[in-house]
Amino acid sequence: MFDKILIANRGEIALRVIRACREMGIQSVAVHSTADSDAMHVRMADESVCIGPPPSTDSYLSVPAIISACEITGAQAIHPGYGFLSENASFVQILEDHDIKFIGPTAEHIRIMGDKITAKETMLKLGVPCVPGSEGGVPDLETAKKVAAEIGYPVIVKATAGGGGRGMKLAKTAKDIESAFQTARSEGKAAFGNDEVYIEKYLTRPRHIEIQVFGDGKGKAVHLGERDCSLQRRHQKVFEEAPGPAIDAETRARIGKICADAVAGINYIGAGTIEFLYEDGEFYFIEMNTRLQVEHPVTEAIFGVDLVREQIRVAEGLDMSFSQEDIEVNGHAIEVRINAEKLPDFRPCPGRITQYHAPGGLGVRMDSALYDGYSIPPYYDSLIGKLIVHGRDRPEALARLNRALGELIVDGVDTTVPLFNALLAEKDIQTGDYNIHWLEKWLETNLGAS
Numbered sequence: 001m002f003d004k005i006l007i008a009n010r011g012e013i014a015l016r017v018i019r020a021c022r023e024m025g026i027q028s029v030a031v032h033s034t035a036d037s038d039a040m041h042v043r044m045a046d047e048s049v050c051i052g053p054p055p056s057t058d059s060y061l062s063v064p065a066i067i068s069a070c071e072i073t074g075a076q077a078i079h080p081g082y083g084f085l086s087e088n089a090s091f092v093q094i095l096e097d098h099d100i101k102f103i104g105p106t107a108e109h110i111r112i113m114g115d116k117i118t119a120k121e122t123m124l125k126l127g128v129p130c131v132p133g134s135e136g137g138v139p140d141l142e143t144a145k146k147v148a149a150e151i152g153y154p155v156i157v158k159a160t161a162g163g164g165g166r167g168m169k170l171a172k173t174a175k176d177i178e179s180a181f182q183t184a185r186s187e188g189k190a191a192f193g194n195d196e197v198y199i200e201k202y203l204t205r206p207r208h209i210e211i212q213v214f215g216d217g218k219g220k221a222v223h224l225g226e227r228d229c230s231l232q233r234r235h236q237k238v239f240e241e242a243p244g245p246a247i248d249a250e251t252r253a254r255i256g257k258i259c260a261d262a263v264a265g266i267n268y269i270g271a272g273t274i275e276f277l278y279e280d281g282e283f284y285f286i287e288m289n290t291r292l293q294v295e296h297p298v299t300e301a302i303f304g305v306d307l308v309r310e311q312i313r314v315a316e317g318l319d320m321s322f323s324q325e326d327i328e329v330n331g332h333a334i335e336v337r338i339n340a341e342k343l344p345d346f347r348p349c350p351g352r353i354t355q356y357h358a359p360g361g362l363g364v365r366m367d368s369a370l371y372d373g374y375s376i377p378p379y380y381d382s383l384i385g386k387l388i389v390h391g392r393d394r395p396e397a398l399a400r401l402n403r404a405l406g407e408l409i410v411d412g413v414d415t416t417v418p419l420f421n422a423l424l425a426e427k428d429i430q431t432g433d434y435n436i437h438w439l440e441k442w443l444e445t446n447l448g449a450s
């Protein structure tokens, strides 16, 4: 059993992990850059270590600094949160060599799923339906033209190493393929050091449905239903809900079983998310994330499971504390991502918080590292909080979200709260009738955003 865990992250997700540790009687170690000396995760952890200057490449992404922090404090395991080193296979390999436990999947599984081409090939073999597209990488423009014509326009060119919505370019017609191909390649090279790309059919009105899976690393795996994350801006999620308004119990059981069997088939360990586009009743795999997702609390809300606790348990070699039969949908949950950004162009808006008040009451969870007087540093992601509500059904969850947003006070910086207030007044949001393009169109019409 672990008695001390180091959290290689910051912000709300670091608090999330510290909380699970505390409930399990495990000591927590926070790491931080010099810009985060006053951050909440540093205050809340049992111990903290400064690991470098503000830029994340010199601190939160510095493998030697993080390993030294483990050695100094005697932490036996590292929880990576999401982002930063959470899907970095060579980091996990180095930890294995240093006898430090990584709370997450093996380096091999991270490597397979981190490369979208290998991930697709693996999933196809495991019986998971995929978006029609090129077989593997597309090496040159001539091949790209040929493959795109075969698939049929519109197509999307994707960097195999892409993530966070980057390295993806749409080609509506044959006229666009050259620039889509070149841009996806150069974005892949610049952002991820890998210029390999592949091509997929571009779906025109799908929903983004993702399945939460969990494996014990010993051949047993379960699914925890779906999350609908279709409300996106620039391929980034802003509002997520579970269960998905378009998914019924039979569909959930069918796709859930396919996913659980797939990860059981590779002895996957820990939490994972298999992402699909869903159109006309069909699922199409797009990628797998081998970590805890930002939006995991909606799943926790409807199933009453603590996913971080389970991650720690299986990393310790224990069994999961629940099985598939225990997983039954209870009500409806919604999460909104509150970013320090100024509308209408979503410009990051760091600065000092002059007043902070978190909403509360029945069915409300606010995951945030804010406090009165806190200064949001300009170096990191602009996510400053996640508001999660849970109700007996979707209308109750929506009403609760409306009420909770009304209670929330974040003064001193601009936030995305006004966006959610406006969205809640929309009929399509009230009825759950939206797809992955809905929000971009709405923003264009209502905020004149491009």
Ligand code: ADP
Pocket: 131, 156, 162, 163, 164, 165, 166, 200, 201, 202, 203, 204, 208, 232, 235, 275, 277, 286, 287, 436
């Ligand atoms: P990333 O790794 O950057 O998050 P994903 O492959 O997960 O990239 O795709 C992110 C989002 O991009 C999806 O949720 C969807 O909105 C859009 N997208 C990806 N592939 C397609 C496709 N084939 N057709 C239409 N939209 C797509």
